[in-house]
Amino acid sequence: xxxxxxxxxxxxxxxxxxxxxxxxxxxxxxxxxxxxxxxxxxxxxxxxxxxxxxxxxxxxxxxxxxxxxxxxxxxxxxxxxxxxxxxxxxxxxxxxxxxxxxxxxxxxxxxxxxxxxxxxxxxxxxxxxxxxxxxxxxxxxxxxxxxxxxxxxxxxxxxxxxxxxxxxxxxxxxxxxxxxxxxxxxxxxxxxxxxxxxxxxxxxxxxxxxxxxxxxxxxxxxxxxxxxxxxxxxxxxxxxxxxxxxxxxxxxxxxxxxxxxxxxxxxxxxxxxxxxxxxxxxxxxxxxxxxxxxxxxxxxxxxxxxxxxxxxxxxxxxxxxxxxxxxxxxxxxxxxxxxxxxxxxxxxxxxxxxxxxxxxxxxxxxxxxxxxxxxxxxxxxxxxxxxxxxxxxxxxxxxxxxxxxxxxxxxxxxx
Amino acid sequence: xxxxxxxxxxxxxxxxxxxxxxxxxxxxxxxxxxxxxxxxxxxxxxxxxxxxxxxxxxxxxxxxxxxxxxxxxxxxxxxxxxxxxxxxxxxxxxxxxxxxxxxxxxxxxxxxxxxxxxxxxxxxxxxxxxxxxxxxxxxxxxxxxxxxxxxxxxxxxxxxxxxxxxxxxxxxxxxxxxxxxxxxxxxxxxxxxxxxxxxxxxxxxxxxxxxxxxxxxxxxxxxxxxxxxxxxxxxxxxx
Numbered sequence: 001x002x003x004x005x006x007x008x009x010x011x012x013x014x015x016x017x018x019x020x021x022x023x024x025x026x027x028x029x030x031x032x033x034x035x036x037x038x039x040x041x042x043x044x045x046x047x048x049x050x051x052x053x054x055x056x057x058x059x060x061x062x063x064x065x066x067x068x069x070x071x072x073x074x075x076x077x078x079x080x081x082x083x084x085x086x087x088x089x090x091x092x093x094x095x096x097x098x099x100x101x102x103x104x105x106x107x108x109x110x111x112x113x114x115x116x117x118x119x120x121x122x123x124x125x126x127x128x129x130x131x132x133x134x135x136x137x138x139x140x141x142x143x144x145x146x147x148x149x150x151x152x153x154x155x156x157x158x159x160x161x162x163x164x165x166x167x168x169x170x171x172x173x174x175x176x177x178x179x180x181x182x183x184x185x186x187x188x189x190x191x192x193x194x195x196x197x198x199x200x201x202x203x204x205x206x207x208x209x210x211x212x213x214x215x216x217x218x219x220x221x222x223x224x225x226x227x228x229x230x231x232x233x234x235x236x237x238x239x240x241x242x243x244x245x246x247x248x249x250x251x252x253x254x255x256x257x258x259x260x261x262x263x264x265x266x267x268x269x270x271x272x273x274x275x276x277x278x279x280x281x282x283x284x285x286x287x288x289x290x291x292x293x294x295x296x297x298x299x300x301x302x303x304x305x306x307x308x309x310x311x312x313x314x315x316x317x318x319x320x321x322x323x324x325x326x327x328x329x330x331x332x333x334x335x336x337x338x339x340x341x342x343x344x345x346x347x348x349x350x351x352x353x354x355x356x357x358x359x360x361x362x363x364x365x366x367x368x369x370x371x372x373x374x375x376x377x378x379x380x381x382x383x384x385x386x387x388x389x390x391x392x393x394x395x396x397x398x399x400x401x402x403x404x405x406x407x408x409x410x411x412x413x414x415x
Numbered sequence: 416x417x418x419x420x421x422x423x424x425x426x427x428x429x430x431x432x433x434x435x436x437x438x439x440x441x442x443x444x445x446x447x448x449x450x451x452x453x454x455x456x457x458x459x460x461x462x463x464x465x466x467x468x469x470x471x472x473x474x475x476x477x478x479x480x481x482x483x484x485x486x487x488x489x490x491x492x493x494x495x496x497x498x499x500x501x502x503x504x505x506x507x508x509x510x511x512x513x514x515x516x517x518x519x520x521x522x523x524x525x526x527x528x529x530x531x532x533x534x535x536x537x538x539x540x541x542x543x544x545x546x547x548x549x550x551x552x553x554x555x556x557x558x559x560x561x562x563x564x565x566x567x568x569x570x571x572x573x574x575x576x577x578x579x580x581x582x583x584x585x586x587x588x589x590x591x592x593x594x595x596x597x598x599x600x601x602x603x604x605x606x607x608x609x610x611x612x613x614x615x616x617x618x619x620x621x622x623x624x625x626x627x628x629x630x631x632x633x634x635x636x637x638x639x640x641x642x643x644x645x646x647x648x649x650x651x652x653x654x
Contacts, residue, residue: 132433140433140478142478142480143478199428199432202428202429202430202460203429203430203481208480208484210429210460210461210462221462338544338545338563339434339563339565339607340563341434341435341438341563341606341607341608342434342435343435343438343608344435344436344437344438344441344607344608344611345435345437364637364640364641364644365611365641367637367640367641368611368612368637368638368641369438369611371637372438372441372442372445372611373441
């Protein structure tokens with residue numbers, strides 16, 4: 001590593017430690033930010049010599065990264081940005097902090113995938129899904145798919161592991177090669193993790209025709225784009241691998257969504273030569289991910305935290321949540337997006353029949369939404385009020401990003 | 416009303432539904448049902464014919480490509496023009512508002528609109544993103560408009576339409592006026608589920624559709640709290 005990179009890497013680690021010691025944050029971003037100021041190529045230097053997997057998509061990337069790191073851990077030490085700090089400063093921090101490791105598994109914000117592909121030259125990239133998220137400032141969904149596709153054209157040597165159930169991902173993962181110049185399209189391994197959310201993929205990204213669906217199949221009515229045959233499939237409580245062998249997956253994380261994330265993790269690890277039979281038991285050690293799915297006991301209530309940031313992830317959260325009293329908390333601060341319109345893209349009907357409490361900065365937006373949805377609810381001012389309002393036992397908490405962080409802080413930064 | 420039930424058509428949810436636009440159909444249907452009116456909501460996709468006999472047509476927001484495609488298909492279909500000629504109500508939001516005019520810009524190209532409202536849209540220098548509020552045309556007898564806007568357009572009104580509101584916060588058409596209306600056609604930059612924050616506007620559309628001069632009041636406790644909170648959020652800070 002060049003001297004400048006060594007200095008930058010060392011300063012980066014120190015800043016992260018200071019940030020943690022000062023109680024100003026978990027240090028997962030600030031260190032990398034300072035390091036990159038000293039050496040803009042620091043991420044590339046820190047990546048050199050490691051076999052790297054990138055994990056990107058609108059939803060599930062933090063959890064899938066955690067599961068993938070556990071699976072690849074069969075082979076040796078793995079650097080990973082496990083706090084969900086998923087921009088280049090977070091990657092830089094994570095690699096600097098980990099020191100020399102043969103492997104790295106990095107969660108990447110979907111907007112930064114092209115840039116991070118460039119800096120880290122990964123062996124594998126996993127593309128999970130694309131759906132609407134924070135539209136007041138994020139790129140529109142079809143444009144994101146276009147950016148991914150353009151990035152992969154420049155990196156046709158990378159192994160792609162992609163979701164066969166998401167038409168936008170399939171299109172992004174299959175850019176045309178250029179046989180005249182000897183450029184082949186990237187090699188893709190397909191997984192099927194299911195997709196509950198279809199509202200961003202009615203129109204074919206290739207030709208603009210309507211996409212038809214029947215069961216798990218989908219196809220464009222105007223061109224050749226259609227669901228590829230997946231190599232890895234969730235089946236019952238386990239995963240079918242490409243050889244047809246079925247592996248039981250016992251997770252501590254709830255829901256079918258996380259079985260899909262586990263299938264993805266096994267598929268990515270397989271690209272490094274990890275056999276699923278060796279990795280599958282390690283997936284069960286993952287309990288909570290940056291507070292997501294964490295369970296906390298307080299005043300006789302067993303509180304479980306579920307993060308839901310956009311319409312697709314709300315549908316998944318309803319699938320994971322038990323039939324128990326449920327607190328919903330909504331904010332609309334900068335990290336959440338300032339616009340609450342997405343509430344009407346979510347059908348809250350699965351909550352009918354449960355005791356529903358609402359809170360957060362934008363509880364009134366949620367109140368009007370639930371009213372229209374015929375879901376009775378009770379508005380509470382604070383998290384403590386919510387706890388007092390439910391009987392002892394399970395309390396499911398579903399919150400969007402900053403609302404989730406607020407509740408985590410109240411529960412003393414549960415991990 | 417054209418038949419025994421109120422028919423609401425949501426136009427092209429496959430193209431024009433980016434920001435919770437479904438909310439407007441849900442809110443109109445619920446407010447009608449609460450008054451004892453039977454309601455039918457039809458979601459008409461862009462590869463289907465548009466029925467010309469519904470009472471209320473909703474045109475939602477969308478990205479540039481789908482907006483241009485939606486306008487093309489509506490022009491080719493002709494159903495919305497026939498419905499308007501028969502006195503149906505049309506409510507356009509954001510991209511759906513722009514395409515009711517004579518022309519709009521999508522992906523840098525000027526596109527032909529439906530020419531149902533005398534207005535044309537071009538691109539502003541900056542994107543308008545944030546809270547939108549205004550005093551509504553007094554002839555409509557509605558409380559102030561509150562919403563959220565997210566668009567890059569600027570809309571210029573011709574003499575045959577009236578502005579929906581005078582802007583007090585945000586940009587709307589051009590920083591001075593917001594939205595437009597003529598007869599039973601109404602458009603706004605207050606995007607997505609605009610009626611969630613403006614139940615009186617929802618009731619205006621229902622009155623236009625049914626011919627009722629008045630509708631029984633509903634319990635709008637939560638909408639009122641939401642409106643008050645949003646209005647306080649955009650009020651100038653007091654010293």
